[in-house]
Amino acid sequence: MRTVEGRDSIRELCADLLEDESNMSGAWCELASWPGNLEETAAAVGRCASEGLGVTVSGGLTGIAAGALPEGGAVISTSMLRDIEMLDRQRVRVGAGVTLEQLRSFLKEGTGGLFYPPDPTEETASIGGTAATDASGSDSFLYGSTRAWVDGISVVLADGSVLELRRGEHLFEGLALRHAQLGLLNLPVLGRPQPPKNAAGYHMRPDMDLVDLFIGSEGTLGLIAEAELLLAAEPAHVIDLAVFPAEPSVFWELYLRLLHHGPQLRLRALEMMDRGCIRFLRRHPGELPPPPEDAEFVLLLRAEAGNEDAMEESLMLLEGMIGDCGVDPEGVWGGFEASEHRKMKEFRHSLPESVNHRIALLRREFPGMHKFGSDGAVPPDRLEEYYRTCCGILEDLELPFLVFGHAGQGHIHANAIPEDPEGLPRAEEAMRAIAEAAVDMGGTISAEHGLGRLKLPYLDLMYTEDEIRCMERIRRSLDPCRLFARAMDFSAGGGAAPG
Ligand SMILES: Cc1cc2nc3c(=O)[nH]c(=O)nc-3n(C[C@H](O)[C@H](O)[C@H](O)COP(=O)(O)OP(=O)(O)OC[C@H]3O[C@@H](n4cnc5c(N)ncnc54)[C@H](O)[C@@H]3O)c2cc1C
Known part of the structure; x- marks a missing residue:
């Protein structure tokens, strides 16, 4: 697995990891790694956990809310997670680092007549990044956001273990779910339900699927290493x-x-x-x-x-x-x-x-x-x-x-x-x-880009203190040491945006 250590070496050898489409400056980190498969990804997260280095997950770096920009710690890039495999006529298994462009050409050459609908126009976005932000795009008007097309995910958790989730297998009963690996998860009773198109904060709806907690979680709960995606028939x-x-x-x-x-x-x-x-x-x-x-x-x-x-x-x-x-x-x-x-x-x-x-x-x-x-x-x-x-x-x-x-x-x-x-x-x-x-007007502060560091300061406009604390509790129960996305602190939401 390729690894670069030291703040100066990273700036010299892989400065691209410190820039995204938000154009925010000031990002830095001490360790960067590019795992090539699920086992290496788990090992990379495990190393950061044992060294106490916070992890920022980096995908295609097309994000606009600055969620992928590190403030110290380590960056784990998914760009080498590139496997694509057809599972059957309607589903494809894809490594997190595969870009939308690569998936489209794979489907065009291999299957004919099938396509993956989420299209945030920026084709260099990665499958992991689009799942982590629940990306939308113009066609979401008919086809919905990314979450509608994710059937399963493999997530590397903060302790380096791998969580395999298939849609339909773990459903909340009302607002609670007991899971063998994750323990008891409780969603808050929201003062007002989340708007239909929303990428601000965790997805929190009664009876929802556990997969949906991770979709749109912006790298705060774990690293999505692989995803099983649903495909649609190309219209005539x-x-x-x-x-x-x-x-x-x-x-x-x-x-x-x-x-x-x-x-x-x-x-x-x-x-x-x-x-x-x-x-x-x-x-x-x-x-x-x-x-x-x-x-x-x-x-x-x-x-x-x-x-x-x-x-x-x-x-x-x-x-x-x-x-x-x-x-x-x-x-x-x-x-x-x-x-x-x-x-x-x-x-x-x-x-x-x-x-x-x-x-x-x-x-x-x-x-x-x-x-x-x-x-x-x-x-x-x-x-x-x-x-x-x-x-x-x-x-x-x-x-x-x-x-x-x-x-x-x-x-x-x-x-x-x-x-x-x-x-x-x-x-x-x-x-x-x-x-x-x-x-x-009954809407959201972020409908598709996610909070990142730029929209995080507006979190208190949309959620009460109790609701934000509950999101933080969900996060702590999966990641007690707050290994992932340390630059995104929900409880600090409401301050001034970083300059
Ligand atoms: C010109 C342009 C147009 C755009 N139009 C749209 C649009 O119409 N709709 C839309 O939704 N977006 C749009 N975007 C924004 C962007 O393409 C999306 O936010 C995209 O989903 C980001 O994917 P990425 O791979 O680049 O993620 P990154 O920018 O690398 O990361 C985004 C966030 O996801 C986290 N993350 C990345 N990969 C993983 C992973 N594998 N596991 C866990 N967390 C991860 C990061 O830590 C970060 O918080 C546009 C961007 C550009 C530049």
Whole structure:
């Protein structure tokens, strides 16, 4: 197993472990290791436990909440856990370090006709990282988040033992579960149930499956070394469209009509970009043409159909809705050819990627800069109100911003991009106010990126002190010495975000 020891050697030989897409600076560690199989992973965790070194688990490092960045201790990278094996027609067993891109090409070559639906657009994300954050993406509108597609996991616990979990084998009875290896686990009685799309704090629902406690636990309960994933049949036809309403009222009308579409339409994704995004894409053009200048919003939608007739019907329905709202169909991009799907995927992905790139450049000019992007979601019928609230907060604080995201799930990312160091505290203030607004509207502070270190300070907006203590108790019962993710201390939630 490859291992590098010493803070300076790590900085010199594997500095990439100290950076992720949050663009937070200041990460460091004393030991880094790259186990190549389950036994080596257990040995790596066991060594850290015996030396008292805290463990930060590192996957594809595409995370945006800075959960994979160590503050001392050891990093265990999953990047060498690369095995992929078909179990049967619907299930595949995958090492944690396999990227979404690698899994997709394996499925394309090997099985034909099957795909793995979770798609957080960033294809270099790892299976372990997406399970640990319960990643979503545009298609989660139809297919749900990662947890819906994880059938089993192998987890290395803090004492170096391996926990094998299959979905359906260990269910909580109400809020309690007694497990031979883990003892008694108790979930809290929550003052308000967790929103349907939520990645903030442990998954805590009566009668839930034990697998779901680990999905979305962000490396705080153990290292997910392998996962058994469910696969879906590729639909016969997929339609991708980008619509460019020139009036906000037209955008919101079309959004609501699509949101409440009838059963004839199998809508897979409903995404948005606002005027700030359009201006940003026009200033920082990629390979694709930027959206038209007069557009106020971009509405990206994707539908699927099982046969040609259903596709024709879906196209007619979509054209009807778009036309009824007064949008010129001539100005709509997209279609149903593979080249058009690639173009739309690239268009969708290029925005967050360019924003992150811009932040990385700004960080060179002023080191305290990092990603300031909200991840809140609200009930979709309240999205317009939430969007306006986000804009109001950012305008009042005089911050340049842009907003995009998974509109169909009431989930948007308001990104503040301060242009000087004086803007940093205002951006921090804005992120907290936006998180608070989401909670006030019955939503969550994080719907897909997880808490990491950046959203952890907002935990107290969503949970009571007792609920946070209960999460901490669950954690202690699995990891009494707090070996994993020491930089993520739930009980410290509510302080200022790290700069
Ligand atoms: C351009 C861009 C677009 C994105 N779009 C989306 C999107 O639409 N939806 C979305 O959900 N996310 C999105 N993301 C964020 C990111 O891709 C996801 O959070 C992803 O799930 C992180 O996976 P990773 O392998 O990179 O994990 P990392 O960044 O390495 O780690 C993330 C967290 O998981 C923990 N972890 C990693 N591996 C394991 C493991 N094996 N066991 C236990 N804990 C582990 C880490 O400690 C850390 O807390 C985007 C990122 C980028 C850069």
